[in-house]
Amino acid sequence: MTIASPSLALQNAMREIMAEMDRQFDALLPIPDDARGNLYRAMRHAAIGGGKRLRPLLVFATARLFGVDRQAAARVATAIECIHVYSLVHDDLPAMDNDDMRRGKPTVHKVFDEATAILAGDCLHALAFEVLADERTHPDPFVRSELIQCLAHASGPAGMAGGQMMDLEAERASFDLPTVTRLQAMKTGALIACSVEAGAILGRVVPEGRTGLKGYARDIGLAFQIADDLLDVEGDENKVGKALRKDGTAGKETFVSLLGVDRAREQARMLVDQAIAHLHNYGAEADLLRDLARFTLERDR
Secondary structure, eight states: OOOOOOOOOOHHHHHHHHHHHHHHHHOOOOOOOTHHHHHHHHHHHSSHHHHHHHHHHHHHHHHHHTTOOOHHHHHHHHHHHHHHHHHHHTSSTTTTOOOEEEEEOOOOOHHHHHHHHHHHHHHHHHHHHHHHHHHTTOOOOOHHHHHHHHHHHHHHTHHHHHHHHHHHHHHTOOOOOOHHHHHHHIIHHHHHHHHHHHHHTTTOGGGGHHHHHHHHHHHHHHHHHHHHHHHHHHHEEEEEEOOOSSSHHHHHHHHHHHOHHHHHHHHHHHHHHHHHTTTOOOOOGHHHHHHHHHHHHHOOO
16 A cells, blocks of 8 residues: 655644644643652553644644634643543553554553553543633633533544444444444544534534534544554554554454455545535635545555
8 A cells, every 4th residue: 555645734733733732741741749640650651642643633723724722722632632542541451452552652551550541541531621621721611611512422422432332342243334334433533523623613613604624524534444444454563553453353344344445445535535525615724624634545554
């Protein structure tokens, strides 16, 4: 599979957002001089360094469309990344996916222990909503409330956690394509959609004005997952930074197992084209979102 490089603008944005997220987590998670030290070390191990930071980048790119204050966008991006990181910590546990490596380094329960990993995930979950509820995120309590509702819905039983439950059931059942699509729209797509919508919420865009952005988020969420399934079959573990080919071993149906490699890649390309088409009302200010959609298919990790 030929891998293209992201555009120069996207490369620069990725570097900026990666550095910004590390700064945010470093400031939020100073290690206390008491018995909680290892809890904070575990949270820092999970949250700082590595990862694509796709969700924070989507928050920044969407917020930029509406002239949102960069610090407000950074805090919202950090909250959403807290939820994403907590989900990875818990997914890696022996009771779930039982992974030893994540983002190119040992998983939290391997470095510390299972109990600490569970608590670290719990605390990152709580931290997300603490950040969103803070006046420093946005002075308007109605904006903060809508951000909290959006993230809670995306991360709960109707979103990410519900999708993860379906994923566990997939080891014991044979899912068809509509069911796999629904699973991934919840497990992966819901938090991606929230990242895009959060930028619009910060920009005080009314719900009926978010239709195009929601369509964009839905399509890149599915394209992202298809690309993940392709990487699981064709990728390099050293680049991806985690174990691959586990879905096939577990007997789970994926987009690739149901469609085949060529049809899956074609479907992902179609979704990316649709996502970009949803941005037709925006000009050059949405180019970063367009670049992100294209890079969904081109990444190697």
